[in-house]
Structures are given as structure tokens and as C-alpha cells.
Amino acid sequence: SQTIHQWPATLVQPVGSPLSLECTVEGTSNPNLYWYRQAAGRGLQLLFYSVGIGQISSEVPQNLSASRPQDRQFILSSKKLLLSDSGFYLCAWKTGANYGYTFGSGTRLTVV
Amino acid sequence: RKEVEQDPGPFNVPEGATVAFNCTYSNSASQSFFWYRQDCRKEPKLLMSVYSSGNEDGRFTAQLNRASQYISLLIRDSKLSDSATYLCVVNILNDMRFGAGTRLTVKP
Numbered sequence: 246s247q248t249i250h251q252w253p254a255t256l257v258q259p260v261g262s263p264l265s266l267e268c269t270v271e272g273t274s275n276p277n278l279y280w281y282r283q284a285a286g287r288g289l290q291l292l293f294y295s296v297g298i299g300q301i302s303s304e305v306p307q308n309l310s311a312s313r314p315q316d317r318q319f320i321l322s323s324k325k326l327l328l329s330d331s332g333f334y335l336c337a338w339k340t341g342a343n344y345g346y347t348f349g350s351g352t353r354l355t356v357v
Numbered sequence: 358r359k360e361v362e363q364d365p366g367p368f369n370v371p372e373g374a375t376v377a378f379n380c381t382y383s384n385s386a387s388q389s390f391f392w393y394r395q396d397c398r399k400e401p402k403l404l405m406s407v408y409s410s411g412n413e414d415g416r417f418t419a420q421l422n423r424a425s426q427y428i429s430l431l432i433r434d435s436k437l438s439d440s441a442t443y444l445c446v447v448n449i450l451n452d453m454r455f456g457a458g459t460r461l462t463v464k465p
Binding site for chain 1: 389391393398399400401402403406444446448452453454455456457458
């Protein structure tokens with residue numbers, strides 16, 4: 246079956262520390278993958294998307310980066326976190342034009 | 358103007374009530390439409406796709422008006438378990454754009 250895994254579920258990091266969030270998809274090949282951020286009480290903001298290995302598109306300029314080292318792996322990183330990076334980070338996989346996206350369970354990041 | 362706009366609510370309704378949410382989108386090239394449900398501190402999950410002719414899934418009815426560029430979701434006979442945030446989602450040129458969501462609380 247097709248599943249998407251995301252970890253960790255919760256993370257508390259100090260300002261200036263690095264970040265690495267991982268997302269993997271099973272049961273499909275060459276998926277379109279997405280990273281979203283949801284700030285408290287706000288809508289989902291698209292951060293990055295990838296249509297294949299090594300292909301990353303950024304939606305908004307920020308101190309975050311993304312990489313796709315393998316077909317079913319998508320990583321979100323930062324070298325130095327800011328307080329404003331706090332939020333709920335969601336990885337998503339495009340299930341199909343008529344089926345929308347399937348989301349991972351999310352990582353709740355608090356930068357202190 | 359936001360690409361996808363929703364009334365943030367909150368909507369507080371009693372059990373058994375009928376409640377309707379509306380959503381407007383700005384890009385006439387939008388291709389497909391969805392309603393997602395998001396429970397508190399959880400990921401969004403697909404509730405239903407929205408088809409041009411309108412579609413129904415149990416107590417939920419979705420409508421699309423392309424001329425006016427709005428989408429609606431009707432929930433009949435509300436249950437306590439319907440309490441959640443409902444996200445309107447529009448597929449624009451293969452990118453999904455999310456509304457900020459409408460918060461619904463169903464009370465006993």
C-alpha cells in the first residue's frame with residue numbers, strides 16, 4: 246500500500262541550531278513531494294516541492310532548504326533556526342490530480 | 358487578494374444542525390477542487406473532491422460554481438465528531454492552494 250512517513254513528531258530546538266526533517270514515501274515511484282508549513286491559527290504555506298531526484302523548487306525565500314537525495318525521500322533543512330521558523334511542518338505526496346494530496350503526520354517544531 | 362478565501366469562523370452549532378461553508382478562489386484556470394478536514398494538531402485529510410455537477414457523500418454535499426468561482430460544503434445532521442477545521446483546496450496549474458480553513462464546533 247502507499248504510505249507517507251514523517252519524523253520526528255515533535256521537536257524543540259534552540260535559536261541558531263540546525264534542523265533536519267525527513268519524509269519518505271512507500272508504495273509508489275517518482276512521486277511529486279511537497280513541504281508545507283502551518284503557523285498557529287494560519288493556513289498552509291507551500292515551502293518547497295520536488296518532481297524528482299535532485300529537483301527542488303522553492304516557493305518563498307527563507308533560511309530553509311530542501312533536498313531530494315532519493316526518489317522517495319524528501320528532506321527539509323536549516324543551518325540556523327529562527328524563532329519565526331516555529332510551526333507545524335507537513336510533508337505531502339500528490340496522489341493524483343483527482344485525489345489531491347496525502348499528508349504525513351507532521352512535525353511540530355518549536356524554536357526557543 | 359488571496360488565491361483561496363474562506364470565512365475563518367468559528368461556526369458553533371448544535372448537534373443535528375445543518376451548516377454550510379463557502380470558499381472563493383481567484384484563479385479562473387483552477388482545475389480541480391477539494392475539501393479537507395483537519396483535526397486539532399493533526400494533518401489535513403481529504404474529505405471529498407468537488408465535481409462540477411456537485412456531489413454528495415452521506416451527510417456531506419459539495420457544490421462548485423465555476424462562473425462565480427466559489428465552492429461550498431454543506432453538512433447535514435451535524436455530529437459532535439464533525440468538529441474540526443475544514444480547508445478549501447484548489448488545484449491551480451498542478452499546485453494545490455489551501456484556504457486558511459473554517460473552524461467548526463458542534464455542541465451537544
